[in-house]
Amino acid sequence: MTNNLLLKVENVGIQFGGLKAVQGLSLELFQGELIGLIGPNGAGKTTSFNMLTGVYKPTEGEITFDGKRTNNMSPHQVTKSGVSRTFQNIRLFKEQSVLDNVKVANHSLAKHSIFSSVFRLPSFFSGEAKMEEESIKFLKIFGLDKYKDELAKNLPYGMQRRLEIARALAAGPKLLLLDEPAAGMNPQETKDLMELIALIRKRFDLTILLIEHDMGLVMGICERIYVLDHGQLIADGIPEEIRNNPKVIEAYLGEEVTE
Numbered sequence: 001m002t003n004n005l006l007l008k009v010e011n012v013g014i015q016f017g018g019l020k021a022v023q024g025l026s027l028e029l030f031q032g033e034l035i036g037l038i039g040p041n042g043a044g045k046t047t048s049f050n051m052l053t054g055v056y057k058p059t060e061g062e063i064t065f066d067g068k069r070t071n072n073m074s075p076h077q078v079t080k081s082g083v084s085r086t087f088q089n090i091r092l093f094k095e096q097s098v099l100d101n102v103k104v105a106n107h108s109l110a111k112h113s114i115f116s117s118v119f120r121l122p123s124f125f126s127g128e129a130k131m132e133e134e135s136i137k138f139l140k141i142f143g144l145d146k147y148k149d150e151l152a153k154n155l156p157y158g159m160q161r162r163l164e165i166a167r168a169l170a171a172g173p174k175l176l177l178l179d180e181p182a183a184g185m186n187p188q189e190t191k192d193l194m195e196l197i198a199l200i201r202k203r204f205d206l207t208i209l210l211i212e213h214d215m216g217l218v219m220g221i222c223e224r225i226y227v228l229d230h231g232q233l234i235a236d237g238i239p240e241e242i243r244n245n246p247k248v249i250e251a252y253l254g255e256e257v258t259e
């Protein structure tokens with residue numbers, strides 16, 4: 001891991017009508033880190049992701065990704081700059097094949113020009129073949145290659161969750177934002193997925209910010225953890241510090257804090 005600052009969030013906030021959904025949020029992600037973002041329901045985790053990906057424009061503060069201010073970028077521009085995400089509620093092209101779901105994301109990496117694709121020049125076909133090969137490589141990593149011709153909607157739930165991550169990865173991000181990637185999975189599927197997340201981080205030299213409701217799970221794989229409650233950061237630190245932090249314990253009162 002190097003010491004390069006990849007994402008800097010400074011005093012960021014957003015208000016919906018009278019509700020300050022997030023306020024004064026500051027965080028730093030260094031290249032290669034796997035960081036958790038946790039907090040009780042409604043704490044502002046997904047809203048934070050929406051600000052980091054250009055879906056919501058912060059009403060205050062600065063977001064700098066890879067040296068560029070992204071506050072006013074569109075979601076497409078943010079993706080192009082190297083940020084990919086998955087969603088809490090799976091969003092796949094359900095009527096398309098598993099392979100096509102990944103190919104669509106991989107498209108931005110294709111080298112052939114619009115000219116060559118319109119006129120179906122040889123470079124278009126070699127570009128297509130390369131893209132398909134690349135996409136299958138991503139599917140293999142996630143154990144999805146055997147489903148490549150299935151419609152996405154026909155995949156078992158846990159596999160759909162995996163496909164979402166494969167698709168996000170195929171866009172070639174530097175930063176991957178995962179919003180509760182294990183939601184709805186059984187314990188074994190969850191464990192396998194977490195191991196996979198740790199593996200792709202290393203293999204693709206990724207930086208990952210992970211929202212996860214299950215504290216034990218986050219503590220098992222993340223190097224540092226940020227904790228949100230009622231839209232504000234109440235703690236950040238290594239898992240051991242977070243586990244013993246009275247503010248965190250209070251925020252999660254009623255929920256078990258386990259490893």
Ligand SMILES: Nc1ncnc2c1ncn2[C@@H]1O[C@H](COP(=O)(O)OP(=O)(O)OP(=O)(O)O)[C@@H](O)[C@H]1O
Binds near residue numbers: 046
């Ligand atoms: N577009 C919106 N308009 C109005 N309020 C919103 C909007 N988006 C989020 N909120 C509110 O902002 C607050 C934070 O919501 P958010 O979804 O970010 O929480 P969360 O930490 O992701 O929760 P959960 O763990 O339940 O997914 C909530 O009170 C929510 O109702």
